[in-house]
Amino acid sequence: MKTALYPGTFDPLTYGHIDIIGRASALFDRVIVTVAKNPKKTPLFTAEEREDMIREAVKSWPNVTCEIFDGLLVQFAKDRQATALIRGLRVISDFEYELQMAHVNRRLAQEVVTILMMPGEKYTYLNSSIVKEVASFGGDIQSFVPPFIAEKIKIKLIQK
Numbered sequence: 768m769k770t771a772l773y774p775g776t777f778d779p780l781t782y783g784h785i786d787i788i789g790r791a792s793a794l795f796d797r798v799i800v801t802v803a804k805n806p807k808k809t810p811l812f813t814a815e816e817r818e819d820m821i822r823e824a825v826k827s828w829p830n831v832t833c834e835i836f837d838g839l840l841v842q843f844a845k846d847r848q849a850t851a852l853i854r855g856l857r858v859i860s861d862f863e864y865e866l867q868m869a870h871v872n873r874r875l876a877q878e879v880v881t882i883l884m885m886p887g888e889k890y891t892y893l894n895s896s897i898v899k900e901v902a903s904f905g906g907d908i909q910s911f912v913p914p915f916i917a918e919k920i921k922i923k924l925i926q927k
């Protein structure tokens with residue numbers, strides 16, 4: 768049973784994240800999308816709201832689940848018997864940070880391997896911040912996130 772974690776903030780989940788989840792779910796027996804609370808980033812959505820959106824978006828993949836975790840990621844990987852950490856690599860500027868994290872995590876836990884996956888090229892420009900920014904100016908975000916997430920972003924921005 769090969770298990771991978773796909774950690775991130777997912778504030779909110781985009782089609783880029785979903786692309787990576789689909790690729791990982793085909794490679795592993797089990798994929799756990801791991802939501803970091805990340806209060807430092809002052810997320811738009813609570814961790815629970817992000818988790819709910821992910822659960823809804825991944826429900827067609829029976830081997831994908833979602834959990835909130837705040838702490839040392841490699842410890843969570845060990846707790847769940849996960850042997851891989853999946854991270855997305857969009858552009859070369861992602862690489863430096865991901866390489867550093869991969870080395871740190873390997874130093875902390877030799878048995879946990881970091882795998883960098885490239886999304887489909889149409890998602891290389893996409894990140895959660897851009898989606899929130901476009902939405903805040905009333906722009907159309909339909910090609911960035913599933914419709915039910917677009918709706919939740921709109922409601923959240925009105926509430927703010």
Ligand code: ADP
Binds near residue numbers: 856857891893
């Ligand atoms: P973090 O705060 O950990 O970077 P994110 O939610 O921004 O959390 O991203 C989680 C992971 O998903 C990261 O590895 C990031 O590189 C990857 N990712 C984000 N957007 C995309 C995308 N459009 N295509 C592929 N991977 C992506």
